[in-house]
Amino acid sequence: MTPFEVPEGDPFGPHNLPYGVFSPAGSEHRTVGVRLGDHVLDAGAAARALGSPYAALLARPTLNPLLAAGRTAWSDVRRALTAWVTVPSHQETVAPFLHPLSSVTLHLPFEVADYVDFYASENHARNVGQIFRPDAADSLTPNWKHLPIGYHGRAGTVVVSGTDVVRPSGQRRVPGEDAPVFGPSVRLDIEAEVGFVVGVPSRLGRPVPLADFREHVFGLCLLNDWSARDIQAWEYVPLGPFLGKSFATSVSAWITPLDALEEARVRPPERTHPLLPYLDDSEEEPGGYDLRISVAVNGHVVSEPPFSTMYWTAAQQLAHLTVNGASLRTGDLYASGTVSGPEPGQRGSLLELTWNGRDPLELPDGKRTFLEDGDVVTLSAWAPGPHSVRVGLGEVTGRIVAG
Numbered sequence: 001m002t003p004f005e006v007p008e009g010d011p012f013g014p015h016n017l018p019y020g021v022f023s024p025a026g027s028e029h030r031t032v033g034v035r036l037g038d039h040v041l042d043a044g045a046a047a048r049a050l051g052s053p054y055a056a057l058l059a060r061p062t063l064n065p066l067l068a069a070g071r072t073a074w075s076d077v078r079r080a081l082t083a084w085v086t087v088p089s090h091q092e093t094v095a096p097f098l099h100p101l102s103s104v105t106l107h108l109p110f111e112v113a114d115y116v117d118f119y120a121s122e123n124h125a126r127n128v129g130q131i132f133r134p135d136a137a138d139s140l141t142p143n144w145k146h147l148p149i150g151y152h153g154r155a156g157t158v159v160v161s162g163t164d165v166v167r168p169s170g171q172r173r174v175p176g177e178d179a180p181v182f183g184p185s186v187r188l189d190i191e192a193e194v195g196f197v198v199g200v201p202s203r204l205g206r207p208v209p210l211a212d213f214r215e216h217v218f219g220l221c222l223l224n225d226w227s228a229r230d231i232q233a234w235e236y237v238p239l240g241p242f243l244g245k246s247f248a249t250s251v252s253a254w255i256t257p258l259d260a261l262e263e264a265r266v267r268p269p270e271r272t273h274p275l276l277p278y279l280d281d282s283e284e285e286p287g288g289y290d291l292r293i294s295v296a297v298n299g300h301v302v303s304e305p306p307f308s309t310m311y312w313t314a315a316q317q318l319a320h321l322t323v324n325g326a327s328l329r330t331g332d333l334y335a336s337g338t339v340s341g342p343e344p345g346q347r348g349s350l351l352e353l354t355w356n357g358r359d360p361l362e363l364p365d366g367k368r369t370f371l372e373d374g375d376v377v378t379l380s381a382w383a384p385g386p387h388s389v390r391v392g393l394g395e396v397t398g399r400i401v402a403g
Contacts, residue, residue, distance in 0.1 A: 002091075002095070003036065003037065003039040003095070003098045004036075004085060004086075004091050004095075006036060006037035007037070009389055009390070010037050011382055011385075011389070011390040011391060011392025012035050012036065012037055012038075012392050013036070013037065013389065014036065014082055014085050014086050015260065015385050015386050015389055015391065016035070016256065016260050016385070016391050016392060017034050017035065017036065017078065017081050017082065017085075017257075017260065018034070018035050018219075018254035018255055018256045018257070018260070018393075018394060019032060019033070019034055019043075019063055019066070019109065019219070019254065019255050019257065020032075020033050020034075020035065020040070020063075020106055020107075020109045020253045020254045020255065020394070021033065021061065021062060021063060021106070021107045021108070021109045021110075021253075022040050022099070022104040022105060022106050022107065023104060023105040023107065024042070024099055024103070024104055025099070025103040025104060029061075030061035030062070030107055031043075031044050031045070031058075031059060031060070031061065032044055032057075032058045032059070032060060032062075032063060032066065033099075033104070034081055035101070035254055035394075036085050036098070038100065038101045038102070039098045039099060039100055039101055040098070040099045040100075040101055040104050041081075041084075041085065041094065041097055041098050041099075042097040042098075042099065043058040043059075043081065044058040044059025044060065045059070045097040046058075046084055046093070046094045046097045047059070047080075049093050049094070049097070050080075050084065050090065050093060050094070052080055054066075054069075054073060054076065054077050054080070057069055057073065057077070058077070062109070062110055062111050063109050063110040063218075063255065064110050064111050064330055064331050066199075066218075067110060067197065067198070067199035067200075067218050067330050067331065068199060068200065068201070068330040069199070070199065070200050070215075071200075071214065071215055074199070074218060074257065074259070075259065078257060078259055078260075106160060106161070106162070106253035107160060107253070108158070108159065108160040108251070108253075109160070109253060109254070109255055110197060110255070110331050111331045112155040112156075112158045112331055112332075112333050113155060113198075113329035113330060113331035113332045113333075114152065114155055114329060114332045114333070115152070115153040115154060115155040115158060115249065115332075115333050115334070115335075116150050116151070116152055116153065116317075116321060116332075116333075116334040116335070117150060117151055117153050117193075117225055117241075117245070117249075117334070117335045117337060118148050118149065118150040118312065118317050118334065118335060118336055118337040119144075119148070119149040119150060119337040119338075120148055120310045120311060120312035120313075120317065120336050120337045121309065121310050121311065121336070121337055121338055121339055121340045121348070122140070122144075122269070122309075122311040123309060123340040123341055123342050123346075123347075124337065124338040124339070124340035124347070124348060124349070124352065125139070125140055125141075125144055126139045126140060127139075127340060127347065127351075127352045128351070128352070129141075131351065131352075131355065131356045132356075145271075145272060145273040145311075146273060146275070146276070147279070147320055148279075148312040148316055148317045148320045150317065150320075150321070150334075150337075151240050151241055153225075153241075153245060153246060153249065154245075154246040154249075155333070157246055157247060157248050157249060158249045158250075158251055158333060159248055159249070159250055159251070159398075160250070160251060160252075160253050161250055161251065161252050161253050161394070161395060161396045161397050161398070162253075162397055162398070163248075163250065163398060164398065164399050164400075164401045165226055165247075165248045165250070165398045165399065165400050165401070166247070166248070166401055166402075166403050167184050167185060167188060167373060167400060167401065167402055167403040168184070168185050168188075168228050168231065168243065168244075168247040168248075168403065169182065169183055169184045169185070169403050170182070170185065170228065170231040170235070170243045170244070171231065171234055171235065172185070172186070172230035172231055172233070172234050173233075173234045180234055184402070184403050185228035185229075185230055185231055185244075186230055186370070187228065187229035187230040187357070187369075187370045188226070188227075188228055188229075188370050188371040188400065189226070189227040189228070189229050189349055189350045189351050189370055189371065190224055190226060190227070190295065190348075190349060190350060190371070190377050191224065191225040191226070191227055191337070191338040191348060191349050192222075192224065192293055192295050192303070192305050192338060192339050192348035192349070192379050193222075193223040193224065193225055193335045193336050193337060193338060193339060193348070194220055194221070194222060194223060194289075194291060194293075194307055194314075194335070194336045194339065195220060195221050195222070195223035195251055195333050195334070195335045195336070196217050196219075196220050196314045196317075196318075196333070196334050196335075196336075197217065197218050197219050197220065197221065197255055197331075197332075197333055198216055198217055198218070198318075198328050198329070198330065198331065198332035198333070198334070199216065199217065199218035199330060200215060200216045200328075200330070201216075201327065201328045201329050201330050202216065202322060202327050202328040203327060204325060204326075204327040205325040205327075206322075206325065206327075207278065207319065207322045207323045207324075207325060208318055208319060208321075208322040208328065209278070209319060210278070210279075210281055210284050210287075210315045210316065210319050211284065213287075213314065213315035213318055213319075214258060216318065216328060217258060217314065217318065218255065218257060218258070219255040219256050219257040219258055219260075220255070220256055220258070220261075220289070220314070220393075221251050221252040221254065221255050221256065221393065221394060221396075222251070222252045222293070222379045222380070222381055222393050222394065222395065222396045223249065223250065223251050223252070223333075223335050223336075223379075223396065224249070224250040224377065224379055224396050224398060225245065225249050225335060225338075226245075226247065226248045226249065226250065226398070227244060227245055227349070227351075228243070228244040228245075228247070229244070229351060229370065230244075231243050231244035232244025232245065248398070249335075250396050250397075250398045251333070251396060252393065252394035252395065252396050253394055254393070254394025255394075256391065256393055256394070260385070260391055261289055261383055261391060262386075263383075263384050263385050263386055263391075264289050264290045264291065264383035264384050264385070264391065265285070265286045265287075265288065265289060265290075266286055266288045266289065266290045266308050267286045267287075267288060268281075268286075268287060268288040268310065268311060268312075268313050269309060269310075269311055271311075278319055278320075278323050279316050279319060279320065281313065281315065281316060284315070287313030287314065287315045287316065288307075288308055288310060288313055289307055289308070289314075289383065290306075290307065290308045290383055290384055291306075291307035291308070291381050291382075291383050291393065292304065292306060292307075292381060292382055292383065293305045293306070293307060293339055293348070293379060293380070293381040294379070294380050294381065295348065295377070295378075295379055296377070296378045296379075296380070297361070297363060297368065297371075297375060297376070297377055298363060298364075298365055298375055298376055299376070299378075300363050300364055302353060302361055302363075303345060303346060303347055303348060303353060304341075304345060304346055305339040305340055305341050305346050305347065305348040306339070306341045306346060307336070307339050307381075309339075309340075309341050309342065309346075310336060310339065314334075314336070317334060317336070318334070321334060338352075340352060350368070350369070350370055350371070354368070354369045354370075357369040357370065371400050372400065373400050373401060373402045374399070374400065374401075375399070375400045376397060376398070376399045376400075377397065377398055377400075378395055378396070378397040379395060379396040379397075380393070380395040381393040381395075
């Protein structure tokens with residue numbers, strides 16, 4: 001079979017075509033690549049060979065120029081790429097620019113400008129509330145149903161899938177003690193999330209309305225926002241996450257364009273509280289996405305969180321992020337927050353899966369409450385695509401190493 005003959009039902013067929021950045025075998029040269037099955041197309045080289053007007057955008061060491069080009073360019077490039085890998089008259093020209101996926105090195109696909117993490121799953125928020133505020137009349141905070149809660153993170157520690165995660169050290173307080181101690185985190189956790197990548201910037205002082213979401217956001221990817229729960233618990237009052245979160249955030253090497261996920265769009269869960277006008281999406285196109293996520297620890301699936309259950313949509317998060325006039329930059333990344341479903345086997349963090357360590361997970365290699373050195377965590381996902389074919393999302397994997 002040629003690289004163009006992708007097996008029927010392959011989630012990375014020509015209906016998908018996610019974008020990344022790669023170096024060919026034996027080279028340090030980085031360029032934009034597009035995944036087709038188990039191969040990577042050098043998009044810039046193919047564009048030059050076929051005389052595409054977008055060759056300059058694609059022959060770059062990062063996706064940022066393409067991200068900044070806007071929706072018309074995104075649509076044009078996607079149509080061209082689809083033709084290059086499906087129309088026989090193009091395939092002879094394109095074939096030399098296809099590389100086996102196993103032979104290339106994948107890199108962080110875009111330069112991250114700013115990073116924001118949200119808290120958009122009601123199931124996750126209620127679980128966390130019940131764990132830490134078991135006597136509260138309502139496990140949600142009073143503001144939760146009125147706005148997407150979030151915080152600004154650290155862009156410089158966003159890393160590509162496959163990068164080792166060094167166990168962070170910091171202050172933590174041992175239960176029963178008044179003073180903190182310093183040392184490696186002993187409650188290292190995961191957060192299964194979805195990240196959204198901003199392409200077109202916005203002007204300072206100009207909020208981005210719900211209807212403009214697709215004019216600014218290029219695509220999405222899986223994201224693991226690693227969390228040191230013991231460091232976080234000691235430091236987060238009154239200003240929120242800091243060292244317990246900023247040491248590493250892992251993202252997929254592949255960014256799936258929103259245009260590949262048209263069949264996966266769904267309505268979000270029914271809203272139980274009236275929304276202020278800038279967040280009211282009752283008259284907007286469906287803002288949720290039906291993404292089926294799997295979380296594996298050392299190759300063993302421990303959870304399958306459904307993204308379709310997220311209360312706040314990516315469009316609402318973008319609208320809230322900018323409603324005070326904060327501007328967007330090309331390469332901004334914002335994350336959904338932990339994805340958790342209503343069932344115990346759908347929780348997106350070990351904090352929830354083990355109920356803060358009370359109920360250890362039974363894995364083939366032993367019990368786990370939180371992560372141990374050497375553990376490998378992998379997030380994978382798929383979404384419904386055209387003609388019942390799945391759209392695969394690039395996986396996110398990371399191995400814990402001692403600090």
